[in-house]
Amino acid sequence: MAGREPVKRGAERQQRPTRSSEAPATPPSKGAAKHKVDLSAHSKSWIRHHKHTALDSLVRLQRTPLPTLMTLAVLAIALALPGLMFVGLKNIDQISAEWNGEPKVSLYLHKTLTDQQAENFSQAMLLRPDLAGVELVTREQGLHEFQRISGFTDVLEFLDNNPLPAVVVVQPRESRKEVLLKLQTELAALNEVEEAVLDMVWVERLASFVALANRVVLVLGILLALSVLLVVGNTIRLGIENRKDEIQVAKLVGATDAWVKRPFIYTGFWFGLIGSLVAWLFVQTSLLVISDPVERLVALYQSDFQLQGLGVVDSLVLLFAGIILGLIGSKLAVGRHLREVEPQ
Amino acid sequence: MIQFENVSKRYPEGHDALRDISFTLDRGEMAFLTGHSGAGKSTLLKLIMLMERPTRGQVSVAHHDLAQFSRDDIPYHRRRIGVVFQNHQLLFDRSVFENIALPLQISGYEPEDVGKRVRAALDKVGLLSKEKHNPVALSTGEQQRIGIARAIVHKPQLLLADEPTGNLDPTLSAEIMSLFMEFNRHGTTVLIASHDLALISRMGHRTLTLDQGRLLRDGRT
Numbered sequence: 001m002a003g004r005e006p007v008k009r010g011a012e013r014q015q016r017p018t019r020s021s022e023a024p025a026t027p028p029s030k031g032a033a034k035h036k037v038d039l040s041a042h043s044k045s046w047i048r049h050h051k052h053t054a055l056d057s058l059v060r061l062q063r064t065p066l067p068t069l070m071t072l073a074v075l076a077i078a079l080a081l082p083g084l085m086f087v088g089l090k091n092i093d094q095i096s097a098e099w100n101g102e103p104k105v106s107l108y109l110h111k112t113l114t115d116q117q118a119e120n121f122s123q124a125m126l127l128r129p130d131l132a133g134v135e136l137v138t139r140e141q142g143l144h145e146f147q148r149i150s151g152f153t154d155v156l157e158f159l160d161n162n163p164l165p166a167v168v169v170v171q172p173r174e175s176r177k178e179v180l181l182k183l184q185t186e187l188a189a190l191n192e193v194e195e196a197v198l199d200m201v202w203v204e205r206l207a208s209f210v211a212l213a214n215r216v217v218l219v220l221g222i223l224l225a226l227s228v229l230l231v232v233g234n235t236i237r238l239g240i241e242n243r244k245d246e247i248q249v250a251k252l253v254g255a256t257d258a259w260v261k262r263p264f265i266y267t268g269f270w271f272g273l274i275g276s277l278v279a280w281l282f283v284q285t286s287l288l289v290i291s292d293p294v295e296r297l298v299a300l301y302q303s304d305f306q307l308q309g310l311g312v313v314d315s316l317v318l319l320f321a322g323i324i325l326g327l328i329g330s331k332l333a334v335g336r337h338l339r340e341v342e343p344q
Numbered sequence: 345m346i347q348f349e350n351v352s353k354r355y356p357e358g359h360d361a362l363r364d365i366s367f368t369l370d371r372g373e374m375a376f377l378t379g380h381s382g383a384g385k386s387t388l389l390k391l392i393m394l395m396e397r398p399t400r401g402q403v404s405v406a407h408h409d410l411a412q413f414s415r416d417d418i419p420y421h422r423r424r425i426g427v428v429f430q431n432h433q434l435l436f437d438r439s440v441f442e443n444i445a446l447p448l449q450i451s452g453y454e455p456e457d458v459g460k461r462v463r464a465a466l467d468k469v470g471l472l473s474k475e476k477h478n479p480v481a482l483s484t485g486e487q488q489r490i491g492i493a494r495a496i497v498h499k500p501q502l503l504l505a506d507e508p509t510g511n512l513d514p515t516l517s518a519e520i521m522s523l524f525m526e527f528n529r530h531g532t533t534v535l536i537a538s539h540d541l542a543l544i545s546r547m548g549h550r551t552l553t554l555d556q557g558r559l560l561r562d563g564r565t
Contacts, residue, residue: 045452249433252393253447253494254423256416343395 049262057266071235075275078228079322080282082221083310087283089213090308096175096206103175103202105184107168108195115139118166121192125170130183133171139164165194177207225325232271232329236264240337248343261334265327272326276319283310283318345371345502345533346392351401353387353557361387363557365401369535371501374528376544377537379554385537388554389504392535393425394418406501423451426495426532430507434479434487434494440466441475444494451498465497469523485516492520496527503527505536509543517543 061068107125109118115138122136137145142164146152172183180198188196240247247260287309298305310318346369353362362384369375377385390396391403394410403410406424413421434443441462448458466472469489471482479487488508495503505524509517521536521543528534538544544551553561 041454042452045454048455049449049452245433246435246437249435250446250450251419252395252422252427252433253450254419254421255450256419259419259450343393 049259053262054266054269057263058270060263061267061270067235071231071271072275072278074231075228075271075322075326076278076282078224078231079276079279079318079325080286082217082224083279083283083314083318084286085217085220086314087287087308087310089210089217091305092210092213094308095305096210103172103180104199105170105172105180105187106197106199107170107187107190107193108197109166109168109192110194111139111165113166113192115166117192118168122168125168128170130173131170132173135169137167137169139166142167177204225321228272228275228322228325229329229332232268232326233333235271236268236330236333237337239264239267240334240341244341247338247341251341252343257338261338264334264338265330268326268328268330268333269323270326272323272329273319275326276322279322280310280315280318345369345373345406346535347402347404348388348391349402349404351391351398351403353384353391353396354399360557362391362398362554365554365557365559367552367559367562369533371533372528372531373550374525374534375536375550375552376547377535377552377554378539378541378544379560381539382556383554384557385539385554386506387557389427389506389535389537392502392504393427394421419450423447423498424500424502426498426500426503428488428492428495428503428505428508430510434490436478436480438478439475440471440477440479440482440490443479443490444497447494447498453498461497462493465493468496468526469493484511485519488512488516488520489523492523496532499532501533503532503534505534505538507538508536509538509540514543521547 109121113121118136118138122134125131125134139162143162146164170187172180174180174183184196184198187193243263250260287307291307294307346367348365348367351362351365352360354360365384365388377388379385387396391398391410392405394413397411405421408421410421435446444462444465445458448461453461463472463475466475469492471486471489471493474482474486474490479490482490488511492505492508495505503524508524509520512520517540524534524536525547550563551561552559
C-alpha cells in the first residue's frame with residue numbers, strides 16, 4: 001500500500017460536491033458558474049433528503065404500531081416521572097414561601113426595664129413593617145407561666161424578686177433564613193434588648209427537606225434520562241438490524257455514512273418528541289386527577305395555596321429534554337452499530 | 345481504467361486470497377474474470393469497490409490510486425462504479441422503481457431526473473412495464489435484470505458483475521451477457537466474474553483466469 005499524501009486527499013475532497021451532484025451525462029467544462037449551480041443543487045438535494053427521511057421515519061413508526069406504542073409508553077413514563085416530581089417540588093416551594101406562621105424571634109429585655117418601658121417597647125415593635133405580630137410577656141406573666149409549667153412553685157417562693165425578664169415575641173413577615181438572621185441581629189442591637197433568640201427549628205427543617213427533595217429529584221431525573229437514552233438506543237439498534245440489507249446495498253451504491261445514519265437519527269428525534277408530548281399529557285392529567293382532593297385539603301387549612309401545573313417554560317424544557325435525549329440516544333446507537341454493517 | 349500492480353491480499357486468518365496480481369483493463373474494454381470458487385474472483389472485485397484493502401501492491405481505478413482514498417472518500421468512489429451481484433441484492437420492501445432509483449437518490453439527483461433515468465434503465469433491460477411491481481413478484485431472470493438496471497442507472501464508467509448468471513439457465517444467461525455487451529458497445533468498461541466457462545468461451549472476450557489467488561492466464565479464450 002503506498003503512502004497517503006494528505007495534499008492530494010484534500011483535493012479529492014473538494015471535488016466531492018461536484019462529483020456527487022453532477023449528472024454524468026452533462027459536459028463537465030463550464031467552470032465556476034457550473035460549480036456554483038452544482039453546489040446549490042447539492043444543498044437542495046440535501047434538504048430534500050432530510051424532508052423525505054424525516055417523513056419516512058415517521059411513517060415507518062406507524063407501520064409497526066404496537067412496538068412503537070410500547071416504546072413511546074416507556075419513554076413517556078420515564079419523562080413524566082421527573083416532570084411530576086418537579087411539579088411536586090414547585091408546589092412545596094410555594095407552600096414554604098407562604099408559611100409565615102412559624103418562625104418567631106424572642107426578645108429578652110433587660111431586667112432593669114419597668115413594665116411601662118417594656119410596654120412602650122412592644123408598642124414600638126408593632127410599628128415595624130417587617131413584623132407581622134408582636135406579643136409582650138411581662139415579667140409577672142412570665143413568672144406565672146413558669147410556675148404553671150415547671151411546677152417549681154416552692155423554689156420560686158424562696159427568691160426575693162422575680163428572676164425572669166420581660167419577653168417580646170415577634171413574628172417576622174418573611175420566613176427566609178437569611179432575612180430572619182439579619183432581623184435577629186438587628187433586634188439584638190436594640191438598647192432594650194438583652195438577647196434575641198430565633199426559633200429556627202421549623203424553618204431549618206423545611207429548608208433541609210426541600211434541599212433533600214431537590215437532590216432526590218435530580219438523581220432520579222438523571223437515572224430516568226439514562227433510561228430514555230437506553231430505550232431509544234436499543235430501539236434504534238433493532239431498527240438497524242432490521243434494515244441491514246438496505247444499509248449494505250445503499251453503502252455499495254455510494255451512500256455516505258451521514259446518508260445512512262439520517263433515518264435513524266430522525267427516528268430518535270420522533271421518539272423524543274412524541275414521548276415528551278405524551279409525558280406532558282401524563283403530567284397534566286395526573287394533576288387534574290389530584291386537584292380536587294388538594295383543593296379540599298387546602299380549604300381545611302384556609303390557605304390560599306393553588307396547585308401549580310407545568311408552565312409554558314417548564315413544558316418547553318420537558319419537550320426539548322425529550323428531543324435531545326432522543327437525538328443523543330439514536331446518535332450513540334448509530335455510531336456504535338452502523339460501522340458494523342459493511343457490505344460483504 | 346483498472347490497474348493492478350503486484351497486488352496481494354491476505355485475510356487476517358492467514359488465507360492468501362490474491363497473490364501478486366498485475367493486469368490492466370483499458371477504458372472501454374470488456375473482460376471476464378474466471379476460476380474455481382475460492383480462486384479470488386470476489387476478492388479482486390472487492391478491492392476495486394474498496395470493500396477490502398490490499399495487503400500489498402497498488403490498485404488504481406481511472407488513474408486514482410485507491411490507497412489514497414480515506415473511508416470518507418469511499419462513497420464517492422463507489423458512485424462511479426456499477427455493480428451487479430449474483431444474489432441481485434434487491435430490496436423487497438419497495439417497488440422495482442424505488443430499487444433502481446436508490447443510487448440516484450443517494451447521489452442527489454432531482455426527482456424528475458430520477459424518473460427519466462430509471463425508466464431509461466428499465467427500458468434497456470426490457471422491463472419497462474414492471475416499474476410498479478415488487479421485485480418479489482418477478483422471476484429470477486427478471487430480478488437479475490432489475491439488478492443490472494440499478495447498476496447502470498447512473499451511467500457508470502465501470503461496470504462490475506459478480507456471477508451475474510449464477511442462478512440462471514443458459515438461455516437467460518446468454519440474454520444477460522448480451523446486455524453487458526450492449527453496455528460495453530456504448531463505452532462502459534465491463535469486468536465480469538463468472539465460472540461459466542462455456543458461456544465465456546462463446547463470447548470471445550479477454551479472460552483473466554485466477555487459480556488459488558494467482559493470475560494463471562490472461563488472454564482470449
